[in-house]
Amino acid sequence: MFDWDWAFTLEILPRLLEATLNTLIAAGAGYVIAVFLGLAFALAQRTPFRALTLGVREAVEFIRSTPLVLQIFFVFFVGPQFGVTLSPWTAGMIAIGLHYSAYLSEVYRGGIESVPKGQWEAAAALSLSTRDTYFRIIIPQALPPSLAGMGNYLVGIFKDTPMLSVIGVAELMHTANAIGSENYRYLEPYTMVGIIFLCISLPAAAMVRSFEAWVRRKLGLS
């Protein structure tokens, strides 16, 4: 039934592994953007400036209710009409980073809201500045409850990188497609892609969990 070709598998493996590296870079870069931009979104929603707060909230809502693939197309194909021409890589990183920053901002928001009111009051009673209150008191406590969500989205962003293939980013899916159409064989490349994703996702999820426990211990919270 299956005519799995081991020789072919071995032959394409180096190319797939190289593409895996690209996938990891794409996921990593997108995630770094999302981690920081997401924090900016979360904090912007807490400023006393109503227009900013509402604007950011609407933007986050908008991003969360439209598909990632549309956002990728938008940045890449519509950008040039506004004079912003980006390489597939750059466009892809921006789109995926922006997309996940909307989700991460919600994770942070939940984390910040989980910090008891008394912590804000204790910070105020010491006359700490708003900045010190956030960065030294609130965020360190908002972090541990956010880590599980952050970890899920790290795995999520990794699994979403194949969508970047639609604009030609040479990540794993794109490479598997190319191999398939060059050789008229899709079984081996696609199966290998699945296995590679599995081999990375599962340990990554476990690592996220132990990292979470480590941070809690480090902060003296458990």
Add this chain to the structure above:
Amino acid sequence: MEDLSRFPLRLEGPDAPMVRFDHVTKRYGDLVVLEDFCLDVAEGEMVTVIGPSGSGKTTVLRILMLERIQEGVIYVDGAPISHMEKKGRLVPASERYLRRAREPIGMCFQHFNLFPHMTAIQNCMEGPVQVLGLSRQDARERAEELLEMVGMIEKKDEHPSRLSGGQQQRVAIARALAMRPKVMLFDEVTSALDPEVIGEVTEVIRKLVHEHRLTMLMVTHQMGFAADISDRVCFFYGGRIEEQGTPEELFGNPQKERTQQFLSAVKSAG
């Protein structure tokens, strides 16, 4: 717009109180908690606030440290804290002014509110380093001195989660004192504690009263303790001071019926 011209820009002279609530109104939405509230606390004076739940005791402390008022002016150490001077007139304080103006005030809470991700000594160093700009070395020395004073020096490197309630409250007192406040606020600091550890916290406050010339405003349910250490006791009822006097006067010979009722209710409960 409220007419603020009848309020002085500063309180000066030998008789100026350390804290003055000058015709203060505090509302939450439509709920008026304090109306036309006046209270002076002299330098070095220990004033205790007692009264039924919901009578506005906590609110009086919170408007000094945490919340804005709707009418009137609050002065601390001669300067207005709710308002600031602009072109010879009082205007509502900016956030920045408010924060500076509140620096001479320290506050301790019912639930301690220690920073859980910091050790005892880190809790005590945070304000001095970040706000007062002390070097870490100076802040550490000051924190150690205070932790010694509250009997917590052995536990200085523990996180709050590993301390008992009484121990956490003592660290919280040290943390507030590390800012070298002129005024200390205590809001039911023993109410969340197990009976057997209340004494270790009241001992610390007693020590403060006897050894330091701090101005203190304390809300408590412990009548015996209040009678022992207060210069003056205020009985709150419905957002007003119903009756005030020395502990002897207020506990020994209360004049108002509500005071008598409250004190006898407390006595039969405790």
